[in-house]
Amino acid sequence: MDFVPLIISAKLAVVSTILLLVLAMPLAAALVFGRFPGRFLADSLVSLPLVLPPTVLGFYLLMLMGPNGAVGKAWSSWAGGSLVFTFTGITLAAMIHSLPFAVQPLKTSFQKIDKRLLEMASVLGASPAAIFFRVIVPNSLGGLAASAILAFAHTMGEFGVILMIGGSIPGRTKVASIAIYEYVETMHYREAAYMSLILVIISYLVLVGVNMLNSRERHA
Numbered sequence: 001m002d003f004v005p006l007i008i009s010a011k012l013a014v015v016s017t018i019l020l021l022v023l024a025m026p027l028a029a030a031l032v033f034g035r036f037p038g039r040f041l042a043d044s045l046v047s048l049p050l051v052l053p054p055t056v057l058g059f060y061l062l063m064l065m066g067p068n069g070a071v072g073k074a075w076s077s078w079a080g081g082s083l084v085f086t087f088t089g090i091t092l093a094a095m096i097h098s099l100p101f102a103v104q105p106l107k108t109s110f111q112k113i114d115k116r117l118l119e120m121a122s123v124l125g126a127s128p129a130a131i132f133f134r135v136i137v138p139n140s141l142g143g144l145a146a147s148a149i150l151a152f153a154h155t156m157g158e159f160g161v162i163l164m165i166g167g168s169i170p171g172r173t174k175v176a177s178i179a180i181y182e183y184v185e186t187m188h189y190r191e192a193a194y195m196s197l198i199l200v201i202i203s204y205l206v207l208v209g210v211n212m213l214n215s216r217e218r219h220a
Contacts, residue, residue: 001195002179004174005176005178005179005195006176006179008174008175009156009175009177010156012090012091012158012175013152014152015091016094016095016151016155017102017148017151017152017155019091020098020099020102020147020151021102023099023102024103024147024151025106025137027046028106028107028110029106029132031046031107032107033110033136046099047103047104048100049096049099049100050100053160054097054160054161054164055160055164057096058160058162058163059164061164062165065083065084065089065093065165066083067082067084072084084166085165085166085167085169085172085173086166086173087173089165089173090162090166090175092165093161093162093164093166094155096161097161098151098154098158101150101154102148102150102151105144105146105147105150106140106143106147109140109142109144110136110140110143113135113136113139117135118135118136145209146213149210149213150206150210152206153202153203153206156199156202157176157177157199157203158177159175162175162177176195176199177199180192180195180196180199
C-alpha cells in the first residue's frame with residue numbers, strides 16, 4: 001500500500017489547522033462579542049460550508065481560484081503560477097471547507113466566559129487586543145483544543161472539495177480519501193480497507209479527545 005496519500009493528508013491537515021486557528025480565533029470573538037449590523041448574516045456565511053454539498057462548494061472555489069477567477073488571477077500575478085492543482089490550492093480549499101468546524105467550538109467556549117472578567121479588564125484600561133490574548137484565550141483553551149482537533153479530523157477525511165481543486169496528482173494533491181476511492185474503482189479492496197481502517201482509527205481517537213475535553217470542562 002502506498003502511504004504517500006496519508007502523508008499528504010496529514011501534512012494538509014496540520015498546515016490548514018494551524019492557519020485556521022489563526023483565522024478562527026478573532027473571527028469567533030467578533031461573532032460572539034462584536035456588535036455590528038448583519039452579524040447573524042456573517043455567522044450564517046461562516047457556517048454555510050456545513051450545509052453545502054462539497055461538490056457545490058468545490059465548483060465555486062474552482063471558478064474563483066481558477067486561471068480566470070479573481071483569486072486565481074491575483075495569485076498568478078503575484079506568485080507566477082496556478083493556484084489550482086497545487087498543495088497551496090487544496091490548503092486554501094480545505095481551510096474554507098473546515099472553517100465552521102474551527103469556529104463553532106471557539107464560539108461555544110467564548111460564550112461561556114464570565115462577562116464580568118471582560119468588563120473588569122476594560123475598566124482597568126486593557127485594550128481589545130490585550131483582553132483577547134490575556135482574558136479570552138487563556139479562558140478558552142478547551143475550546144481551542146476542540147477546534148484544532150475537529151478541524152484536523154475533518155481535513156484528514158476531506159474528499160469532494162480537494163478533488164475539485166487539486167485533482168489526483170500523485171505525490172502532490174492525491175490525499176488518502178481520493179486514494180481510497182481510486183483503490184475501490186480499480187478493485188484493490190485490500191488496500192482500500194487498510195487505508196480506510198487508518199482513517200477510522202484517527203476519527204475515533206479524535207472523538208475520544210473531544211469527549212475527554214468536554215468531560216473536563218463539565219467537571220471544571
